[in-house]
Amino acid sequence: MAGADSFAVERGKAQQVVEWMNAQTKNANQKFEAILAGYTMQTIKFGDFEMIAWSGDWSVARSIFKKASSKMRAKVIESGYHEKRELLSAMFGSSSEYGKVYSNGKLVGQIEMIKKSSKWTVKVESFV
Template sequence: MASADNFGIEKGKGDAAIKWINEFVVKNNKSFKISITKNQIHTLNFGDFDLVEWSGDWSIARNVIKKSSTKLNIKVIEAGYHKKHNIVEAFFGMSQEFCKVYSSGKYVGTLILKRKSGNWIVDKEKRG
């Protein structure tokens, strides 16, 4: 089972999204857990997001995050895209995370996240 803390839900909409996701996974008999963390990401183009931590299958995570955007008309960050870097960068935690941003289920842009002091920060962002 994979787990991560790099998916995001539009700030202030997390409780509704988590409730919907939990109902969806129970209804569809999926093994998946998700909760809101204390960490947030601020973007210039897309607003603020509460990061969520989850455990389960990557495909389920991506599916439920994107579906929640459509069903609840909210913005979400779908993470988990990586670019190959050299081994030294990976060893020192200098890797990047590429993310897609969805609004109401439609792709609206891309974020590149970096780790700083153990937290994700936005390095670059681009409208779709």
């Protein structure tokens, strides 16, 4: 089963969004469960986000995060995208991920994150 800890939901709405996503996927018998990771990540352009850890299917996770953005009227970061690199640099280089920022179901930006001390932080952010 897949999983990630680099997805996020707008601060102040995360608990409600996580509960909604878990209920939706459970009712649809889909493999997905999300929990709050216990810390926030700050961005300059998009605001503060509560980090989410999830386990289940990647396709379900990407889909439910986009739906949550629209239905719950919240900003979300759908991440897990990686730059293609050589195998050795990927294994020994810094841990970097790219994500899409959605607001009310619409793509509004992109973000690059790096992992420092087991927590994701913003490296680069831009509007679409």
